[in-house]
């Protein structure tokens with residue numbers, strides 16, 4: 001069989017006959033996903049773990065010993081296994097882009113079940129959430145995937161000021177979510193978000209028992225902050241736990257790129273901090289395991305165990321000091337290897353272990369085949385055969401990748417901030433890794449002889465043939481070393497590439513523009529009129545997107561379908577006012593602080609000087625003062641619309657100007673004020689075809 005994992009070519013129509021049950025009765029699916037959970041679990045041989053419930057699920061299912069995520073980061077991994085598409089197809093390399101932006105019509109795993117008569121329900125984190133910031137919200141959910149959703153919010157949110165963190169000075173996500181942080185909490189399991197998720201799942205199982213259903217249950221732990229009630233900490237006494245360290249001299253044997261992502265504070269952790277972090281991690285795993293046990297109990301209680309496929313996974317693995325690394329985003333086994341248990345009622349192979357390398361991207365095809373449903377084309381391979389015959393091999397390696405971003409630029413949308421990628425292949429025996437196509441180094445590990453991956457064999461002449469073979473397979477699987485630089489799949493073209501605005505035209509006033517750190521920055525000039533920097537050509541029907549960060553003292557705007565007065569001209573709405581030659585007029589999408597309440601609405605600049613429609617307050621709520629804001633503008637025929645941070649704001653019709661230039665405004669200011677700045681990045685445009693439907 002080809003060693004490549006190109007699902008599109010290997011696609012096989014799933015059998016329409018369920019493999020394990022009477023064709024008349026559809027099996028339900030219970031998909032349980034833990035967040036940031038590695039394989040330090042009892043059933044995976046970890047002697048310190050206390051995970052009786054995951055272990056009991058493994059005893060009544062098939063445990064995949066070599067299951068790998070495709071990308072060791074929440075959003076890219078979840079987008080991948082919940083669609084069945086790989087990172088390069090989705091173009092999701094970070095935590096801030098929703099996959100529907102790139103593949104708007106993709107059929108997700110729950111949607112496959114929805115289309116076949118299943119009720120699909122989610123409780124907790126299935127698609128990406130920022131943890132803990134988004135707990136209790138929809139996070140980065142995909143609402144079309146579910147008939148119902150439940151978003152519990154427990155006392156862990158209210159206890160946040162009690163949480164210990166190694167970065168107490170940090171703000172926002174960096175304080176808890178991205179840092180080692182923990183709390184031995186007061187109160188009961190049931191008061192915690194994950195406890196409430198288990199309760200909600202039990203209630204849902206009762207309500208859905210007549211089936212068929214697809215229930216997604218997403219626990220937040222053991223993602224940081226490691227919050228669990230005190231007894232779970234007591235279960236893991238400090239001096240009984242491993243504290244992995246890399247051996248002396250090891251650092252010199254691996255490329256710097258392998259550890260480029262680590263956070264500065266991780267190089268300075270004391271032994272005491274390490275021990276407490278590991279204790280808290282194990283405690284929150286045991287706590288999550290107990291909540292999972294309550295969901296399995298509810299399944300038994302409702303008489304659903306014999307009618308329900310249960311799948312348990314994590315979105316990626318986790319480092320606890322191995323290779324002197326913490327958390328995720330490395331390409332080592334600890335970061336890529338995930339638990340995968342598939343429990344199918346009545347399967348004769350239950351209780352067995354499958355050793356063949358498999359991938360989370362296989363999940364969509366697998367569950368569709370196990371339930372006898374037609375599946376859309378995915379890039380995974382059905383594991384149904386291995387579920388029945390775990391001793392067999394798929395004959396395929398596992399592939400994973402990670403993007404390294406430039407953390408020096410404070411950006412929320414990191415797609416254009418990707419500096420280079422790491423790619424890896426895992427066969428039965430070896431792991432081979434290339435950083436930036438090998439230009440930033442490579443690694444080879446013999447997983448049989450060296451499961452902790454501490455002996456990099458890539459330059460060992462005895463392994464030259466192995467390296468050559470794996471290098472070739474990796475290059476075939478990942479033909480684009482810099483996939484983030486490929487043309488945008490929906491046809492967007494970059495107007496501003498972060499490098500230069502050389503051909504752009506400045507109109508109106510005298511404000512200055514410059515390019516710095518990948519940003520286009522406009523700076524006010526005292527006493528100047530409104531100034532606009534304009535790409536060199538006109539646009540008619542288009543979809544325009546950009547990020548903007550504007551000093552709160554200033555407001556700004558983006559002109560579309562605009563023009564300039566050729567000579568001194570009376571303003572149409574106020575003929576006594578003469579507009580001078582070179583002044584810009586036309587539709588302006590407002591960029592303004594919340595107090596002005598007009599963000600995203602359209603003003604007519606220098607012609608009618610009026611709002612095109614009664615300003616919508618949606619933009620005021622969506623706009624974030626002093627932060628990056630994502631704007632989207634669609635001009636199509638006589639209809640003009642805008643979105644601010646994904647929230648629809650303006651929607652009006654006018655046919656005065658069907659085409660014209662774009663202009664990025666620096667507002668005029670009085671003498672004696674300023675200077676103020678407005679910054680843009682990731683400016684991209686897609687011209688629309690006649691009759692194209694744009695949502």
Ligand SMILES: [Ca+2]
Nearest residue numbers: 035036074315
């Ligand atoms: Ca995660």
